[in-house]
Amino acid sequence: MSVNPTVERVTQRIIDRSSERRAAYEQLMESQQRRGVHRSELSCGNLAHGFAACGETDKNRLKLMNSANLGIISSYNDMLSAHQPFEDYPRIIKEAVQAMGSTAQFAGGVPAMCDGVTQGQPGMELSLFSRDLIAMAAAIGLSHNMFDGALFLGVCDKIVPGLFIAAARFGHLPSLFVPAGPMPSGLPNNEKARVRQLFAEGKVGRDALLEAESASYHSPGTCTFYGTANSNQLMIELMGLHLPGASFVNPGTPLRDALTRHAAEQTIRNSEVGGDYRPFYRQIDARAIVNAMVGLLASGGSTNHTLHLVAMAGAAGVTITWDDFTELSAVVPSLTRIYPNGQADINHFQAAGGMSFLIRELLKAGLLHDITTQDGGTLAGYVREPFLENGKLVWKDGPTDSLDEDVLRPVANPFAPTGGLTVLEGNLGRGVIKVSAVKEEHRLVEAPVKLFSDQDELKAAFEAGELEQDMVAVVRYQGPRANGMPELHKLTPYLGILQDRGFKVALVTDGRMSGASGKVPAAIHMTPEALDGGPLARLREGDVVRLDANAGTLEALVEEGEWQAREAEGISRDSYHHGLGRELFSGMRSLVGGAEEGASSFAGYGDQPGSGHDRNTH
Structure with missing residues (x-):
């Protein structure tokens, strides 16, 4: 064909x-x-x-x-x-x-x-x-x-x-x-997710959580x-x-x-x-x-x-x-x-x-x-x-028919007509969103911003009861140059709980979520990253942000003149650059390119010397 x-x-x-x-x-x-x-x-x-x-x-x-x-x-x-x-x-x-x-x-x-x-x-x-x-x-x-x-x-x-x-x-x-x-296969995934969420809500102890995790990864x-x-x-x-x-x-x-x-x-x-x-x-x-x-x-x-x-x-x-x-x-x-x-x-x-x-x-x-x-x-x-x-x-x-269409389907009868991954673009930069696990009713979120500089800050705010509202959680200064672009899995249970409680919730970050991106809409890999003066650094607490996964847009609803006049808020990452060997990777942090270029510390590795190509021209 x-x-x-x-x-x-x-x-x-x-x-x-x-x-x-x-x-x-x-x-x-x-x-x-x-x-x-x-x-x-x-x-x-x-x-x-x-x-x-x-x-x-x-x-x-x-x-x-x-x-x-x-x-x-x-x-x-x-x-x-x-x-x-x-x-x-x-x-x-x-x-x-x-x-x-x-x-x-x-x-x-x-x-x-x-x-x-x-x-x-x-x-x-x-x-x-x-x-x-x-x-x-x-x-x-x-x-x-x-x-x-x-x-x-x-x-x-x-x-x-x-x-x-x-x-x-x-x-x-x-x-x-x-x-x-x-x-x-070990403990079913839905049971593992249920225990994780109960732990995040304080309804089960660490012993129950560890038992579930051990039965999953066994x-x-x-x-x-x-x-x-x-x-x-x-x-x-x-x-x-x-x-x-x-x-x-x-x-x-x-x-x-x-x-x-x-x-x-x-x-x-x-x-x-x-x-x-x-x-x-x-x-x-x-x-x-x-x-x-x-x-x-x-x-x-x-x-x-x-x-x-x-x-x-x-x-x-x-x-x-x-x-x-x-x-x-x-x-x-x-x-x-x-x-x-x-x-x-x-x-x-x-x-x-x-x-x-x-x-x-x-x-x-x-x-x-x-x-x-x-x-x-x-x-x-x-x-x-x-x-x-x-x-x-x-x-x-191999089989010509799926043996379980709840798991694997033919092209003639897909779970969805599209692949469920798209680029988001707007005055907050460019990022990607995986919507294959996000229900249609959660794909549009317009809500005030809550700003965090790492995932522990969001966890503390959740535990203090400060997040019981419609919210776009912005976790910034998580890009490759800032701190190596860690995955932010710790956020998943807390944001999922808030969504289950009926709040409109979304995540925007210059960090990663990886294959565990789940039911909460998450605009990730935002570039340019905040540490380089990217648009996330211009956000202020309470700004309203609109994330529309279907339209592929991500906008801070701030008057254009005010938005352009704002200074980027800086932050010191020195405490993240030392200990457990992190100081040995300072050269990579200084060399690394942006997320859309693959977040690579190699410049021009696809080319002959002198070909004129480097990470800034790709």
């Missing part, structure tokens, strides 16, 4: 907008590729250092230049449930490629922090910057010129975007992403709600960087291990010496990025990707904007209801038909590009799902 006209138009606009930047990127990748098998460039001393710790068989293979050597980059640690399963992956990978006469080396580990642990804590102010640090750490691991392909082991919020950025900068290598899969694997981590997996599969159906297979199962082995074997086949060269840079282009955007919109995915996907695309020489998201959202239907947009979890989505059904529907409707993929075929082959038959990995056609 032909591609939807809007999808085609947006894709072509991105290609045209990116032409100079993309050409410089491809030129750089081609020059890296022309160097051939990279360890052949090394001196004898270099090479000896590179394989000194290997066994004799691997040493002999690495001395020759006719077999492939894979670099493994892993985010393993045993504090994160999502990444704990990666502990055994290097062994599985090495055994798989050794059986093919090739080799694999653990090239490096990257840091991986858990936003679930750091929510509301000082460490959360390092979270966004960890994405760029992960990219740099992965680059160091791959910098040794020993590798013919790469495997990237990661799942969660900033980890996959950081690994993707590194993969793009080593785009001459074929690369596959190897997930760990979600933990089995074993190795990714958290099962549909936040940034699971959005990562969906987008990576839609870009063809996973094996078909690999995203949501539970860890610790024979099928999961078989997929890991096959990913290693496939990357050998995709190498130059493997005979079917499929480098990252030839696969990930504007069409692949649009596929990720479409999948994100169709599934009601994380708003964090209005930052991350911009930065990821930029690393591959592709420039996307929030307006691209908005235009695509108008024609991409909402096909899933996964918590927080519904009560089902990601395992329920998988059981209802999962990625194979979603991809089948989106391809059939012309909403995806049938791009080449790292499994050796094209995205059309991703309507299949993996199984084990007598211990052998096979793929079979």
Whole structure:
């Protein structure tokens, strides 16, 4: 079926907008590729250092230049449930490629922090910057010129975007992403949300809250709600960087291990010496990025990707904007209801038909590009799902009908005709809003402003009974330059309670809310941020603000002359810049670009030196 006209138009606009930047990127990748098998460039001393710790068989293979050597980059640690399963992956990978006469080396580990642990804590102010640090750490691991392909082991919020950025900068290598899969389902999401709200109201104690949380997050694997981590997996599969159906297979199962082995074997086949060269840079282009955007919109995915996907695309020489998201959202239907947009979890989505059904529907409707993929075929082959038959990995056609239309629907019967993500614009700047979980009657809020400089101030005001009114809560000085743009999850229960009590409530912030953006309308990622004199800094307590999610507007209803004459209210953030290692990230805070440019601390990383591109011209 032909591609939807809007999808085609947006894709072509991105290609045209990116032409100079993309050409410089491809030129750089081609020059890296022309160097051939990279360890052949090394001196004898270099090479000896590179394989000194290997066994004799691997040493002999690495001395020759006719077999492939894979670099493994892993985010393993045993504090994160999502990444704990990666502990055994290097062994599985090495055994798989050794059986093919090739080799694999653990090239490096990257840091991986858990936003679930750091929510509301000082460490959360390092979270966004960890994405760029992960990219740099992965680059160091791959910098040794020993590798013919790469495997990237990661799942969660900033980890996959950081690994993707590194993969793009080593785009001459074929690369596959190897997930760990979600933990089995625990306490139902609606019950978890109920206990959280009761705790916020003081109706249950911390012991009941901890018991509910422990029953929700209970074993190795990714958290099962549909936040940034699971959005990562969906987008990576839609870009063809996973094996078909690999995203949501539970860890610790024979099928999961078989997929890991096959990913290693496939990357050998995709190498130059493997005979079917499929480098990252030839696969990930504007069409692949649009596929990720479409999948994100169709599934009601994380708003964090209005930052991350911009930065990821930029690393591959592709420039996307929030307006691209908005235009695509108008024609991409909402096909899933996964918590927080519904009560089902990601395992329920998988059981209802999962990625194979979603991809089948989106391809059939012309909403995806049938791009080449790292499994050796094209995205059309991703309507299949993996199984084990007598211990052998096979793929079979996935379901043609949803097995639960309360969770997953066809394009002909969507939950909503649009993707539920849009840009808000007005005299308060530009931001994004996710409305897929916001009921129609809550999408227009016009109310006086209550100003806060962090989420703890709002919590204290709630507990003091000062917020029992219609209100637009403005939490400002939360942008990337101010304090690293933390997620503001602590706000969700309090604002939800006020809305349940019948008040008109909205949130406006230059911070983030991520995949947990819920039932309260939230204008997030506002740019320019308040610390840089953005419009949020001009607001005064009691100003009336109108947020209209359907119209895409956000306005302070202040007379124009008075508004323009106002000075921005400044605030000292020094207390947020020290302690728990935050002082080590001062350079990133000074370099970071705005939210709409991906909040990246890299300037011009998609381009050749001297091409004239930097973060201010994208």
